[in-house]
Amino acid sequence: MKLVAVTSCPTGIAHTYMAAEALEIAARAAGHEIRVETQGAAGSNPIDPEYLATADAAIFAADVEVRDRERFAHLPTIAVGVKKAISDSPALIAAAIQKAQSAPAGSPAAAAAASLATKVEQNASVGVRIRQWLMTGVSYMIPFVAAGGIMIALSFMIGGYKIVDVPLTEVVRHFHVFSKNDWAALLFQTGAASFAFLVPILAGFIAYAIADRPGLVPGIVGGSLAATIGAGFLGGIAAGFIGGFTALYISRVKVGKGLRGVMPVVVIPLLSTFVTGLAMLVVIGRPIKAAADGLSHWLNSLTGTNLILLGVILGLMMAFDLGGPVNKVAYTFATTGLAAAGTASASGPNLKIMAAVMAAGMTPPLGMALATTIRKNLFTEPELENGRAAWLLGASFISEGAIPFAAGDPLRVIPSSMVGSAVTGALVMAFGNTLRAPHGGIWVTPLIGKPLLYVLAIIVGTVVTAACVVALKGLRKTNRAAAPSGVAESVAA
Amino acid sequence: MTDLITADLVLLDLQADDKDDATRQLVQRLAAVGRATDAEGFLADVRKREEQMATGLPGGIGIPHARSSYITAPTLGFARSTDGVDFGAEDGPATLIFLIAAPESGGDDHLKILASLARKLMRAEFKDSLRSAATEQDIVDIVNREVVTP
Numbered sequence: 203m204k205l206v207a208v209t210s211c212p213t214g215i216a217h218t219y220m221a222a223e224a225l226e227i228a229a230r231a232a233g234h235e236i237r238v239e240t241q242g243a244a245g246s247n248p249i250d251p252e253y254l255a256t257a258d259a260a261i262f263a264a265d266v267e268v269r270d271r272e273r274f275a276h277l278p279t280i281a282v283g284v285k286k287a288i289s290d291s292p293a294l295i296a297a298a299i300q301k302a303q304s305a306p307a308g309s310p311a312a313a314a315a316a317s318l319a320t321k322v323e324q325n326a327s328v329g330v331r332i333r334q335w336l337m338t339g340v341s342y343m344i345p346f347v348a349a350g351g352i353m354i355a356l357s358f359m360i361g362g363y364k365i366v367d368v369p370l371t372e373v374v375r376h377f378h379v380f381s382k383n384d385w386a387a388l389l390f391q392t393g394a395a396s397f398a399f400l401v402p403i404l405a406g407f408i409a410y411a412i413a414d415r416p417g418l419v420p421g422i423v424g425g426s427l428a429a430t431i432g433a434g435f436l437g438g439i440a441a442g443f444i445g446g447f448t449a450l451y452i453s454r455v456k457v458g459k460g461l462r463g464v465m466p467v468v469v470i471p472l473l474s475t476f477v478t479g480l481a482m483l484v485v486i487g488r489p490i491k492a493a494a495d496g497l498s499h500w501l502n503s504l505t506g507t508n509l510i511l512l513g514v515i516l517g518l519m520m521a522f523d524l525g526g527p528v529n530k531v532a533y534t535f536a537t538t539g540l541a542a543a544g545t546a547s548a549s550g551p552n553l554k555i556m557a558a559v560m561a562a563g564m565t566p567p568l569g570m571a572l573a574t575t576i577r578k579n580l581f582t583e584p585e586l587e588n589g590r591a592a593w594l595l596g597a598s599f600i601s602e603g604a605i606p607f608a609a610g611d612p613l614r615v616i617p618s619s620m621v622g623s624a625v626t627g628a629l630v631m632a633f634g635n636t637l638r639a640p641h642g643g644i645w646v647t648p649l650i651g652k653p654l655l656y657v658l659a660i661i662v663g664t665v666v667t668a669a670c671v672v673a674l675k676g677l678r679k680t681n682r683a684a685a686p687s688g689v690a691e692s693v694a695a
Numbered sequence: 696m697t698d699l700i701t702a703d704l705v706l707l708d709l710q711a712d713d714k715d716d717a718t719r720q721l722v723q724r725l726a727a728v729g730r731a732t733d734a735e736g737f738l739a740d741v742r743k744r745e746e747q748m749a750t751g752l753p754g755g756i757g758i759p760h761a762r763s764s765y766i767t768a769p770t771l772g773f774a775r776s777t778d779g780v781d782f783g784a785e786d787g788p789a790t791l792i793f794l795i796a797a798p799e800s801g802g803d804d805h806l807k808i809l810a811s812l813a814r815k816l817m818r819a820e821f822k823d824s825l826r827s828a829a830t831e832q833d834i835v836d837i838v839n840r841e842v843v844t845p
Contacts, residue, residue, distance in 0.1 A: 212744070212747055212748070213744055213760060213761060213762055213797075214762075215760060215762060215795060215806060215809045215810070215813065216750075216758050216760050216795050216809070216813045216816075217758075218810075218813070219809075219810040219811075219813035219814050220752075220813045220814065220816055220817050222814065223813070223814035223815075223817040223818075224817050227817065240810070242806070243762065243797065243806050244806035244809075244810050265748065285748070285752070288753075289753045289785075
């Protein structure tokens with residue numbers, strides 16, 4: 203177990219340090235790790251936020267107010283007078299351990315401590331820690347994906363694909379209990395609201411894993427900006443790292459007593475959020491906009507090329523960032539064509555493009571769902587949970603179902619998804635499938651030309667994606683077994 | 696930097712009526728070597744601290760202490776008592792008494808010496824060696840050896 207403690211006493215020259223020494227001796231004797239912050243006259247030595255984030259319990263052996271107590275809010279806590287730690291530290295250590303073990307799993311304190319405890323290790327290699335930061339963000343994002351995705355899928359199931367055209371104000375103003383359509387519209391709007399949090403929550407909790415509490419604000423705000431500028435989940439990861447490290451850096455600056463009080467509530471959130479916002483809008487936003495415009499222009503210039511090649515390109519784009527700028531360019535290209543096609547002949551290239559884009563957007567979540575089903579040991583527990591929901595999300599053309607996998611392990615998941623989607627895109631073009639709806643997945647089957655072949659194209663892409671990701675992740679696993687020090691991990695990541 | 700303790704600040708065979716008397720004898724030594732500018736003033740500061748919470752600790756330890764404007768440098772006064780002096784510890788009187796004096800102002804460095812000393816007080820082998828020391832100079836040598844200067 204990992205413990206933290208704060209010791210303090212009125213004079214701050216004797217008991218504070220004696221208690222610290224006693225706790226360290228007792229913890230070591232009992233086989234536990236401990237870091238003690240002595241808030242004495244010689245100044246204090248703040249506990250490393252990253253260690254704090256992974257601690258299991260806190261001990262306050264203090265006769266004066268513990269400074270910055272809110273840092274320990276996520277932990278089960280034992281609070282005693284400073285003398286208790288000096289006279290009977292083994293009992294205190296035992297009590298803290300017991301408290302950590304008996305903390306109810308559902309309480310916010312235990313949840314935060316437990317989920318973070320398994321994810322960020324202080325002494326891990328850089329590669330391992332990057333993955334732990336990402337997985338922390340992913341684990342908090344997954345419930346939003348599941349809740350929002352399933353609601354959107356249900357809304358298509360009940361209300362058809364046109365349900366997205368019912369505005370939110372309509373739901374608020376005219377909701378009728380016996381109207382099937384109103385329920386569908388309600389589900390869609392609520393699901394869409396949940397989806398709006400995917401990138402902010404991902405970014406916020408990546409930053410939280412890096413900088414503890416101070417990371418939350420810049421991370422969430424940066425993630426929200428990433429969503430606004432259309433930077434997708436990759437932009438969100440960038441926002442999480444920028445926000446996290448900015449907050450970490452600012453919170454480590456030593457300031458005078460006068461400023462210390464306003465640091466956590468004003469100075470750190472203000473400065474770190476401003477820096478993150480600046481970076482997201484100016485440094486990241488502009489090139490992304492330029493790149494998206496360029497891609498869009500290039501795609502439009504491709505009209506008349508080989509349709510199968512176009513299917514491959516669109517497939518690669520759809521799977522690259524799953525709702526990010528590149529995916530949006532491909533999707534917009536298809537829907538614009540669909541609108542232009544209107545009621546034109548059923549075999550027009552525009553309808554084929556739409557069909558290829560939707561199929562290519564379905565295989566990433568389906569492929570990951572398949573991979574989690576056949577090789578459970580390659581995935582974390584939250585990923586396995588998400589894998590179950592991903593079946594429905596993929597079938598409903600909700601590509602976001604694959605984001606948790608891609609965000610947690612981008613270098614293996616994104617290429618795998620791209621290969622599978624490219625295969626599916628090419629097959630759809632080769633089969634000559636068409637689609638007359640801009641979205642909806644299997645719920646718009648009546649609008650799909652040659653539906654059986656369409657399903658076949660999707661199945662092939664799904665299997666390819668699953669096979670690639672299992673192979674790539676399996677490779678890492680064997681590497682890690684060969685080099686237990688985590689060297690392979692840090693090189694690969 | 697001045698030494699934390701000198702042979703003049705060690706009382707190997709303390710005879711004292713109570714903790715106030717024990718503290719007074721140590722404070723007078725501090726005043727005699729110029730570590731405390733006003734014995735009565737510093738004694739008042741130590742008493743004030745002692746009133747907040749008794750400083751007796753399990754294992755026969757008493758640590759009267761204070762930060763005081765009458766103190767010129769971080770200083771340790773040490774006394775050993777065969778009969779023991781009651782410093783309010785639950786398990787009995789103190790046989791090792793440490794008077795810890797810190798100046799009111801000054802840099803962190805000298806406070807760190809006292810922090811290091813305080814940590815040593817939790818070490819059984821440190822206390823044992825003080826109990827078995829034969830001369831005042833032995834006490835001084837043990838403290839100088841064990842307490843890390845930053």
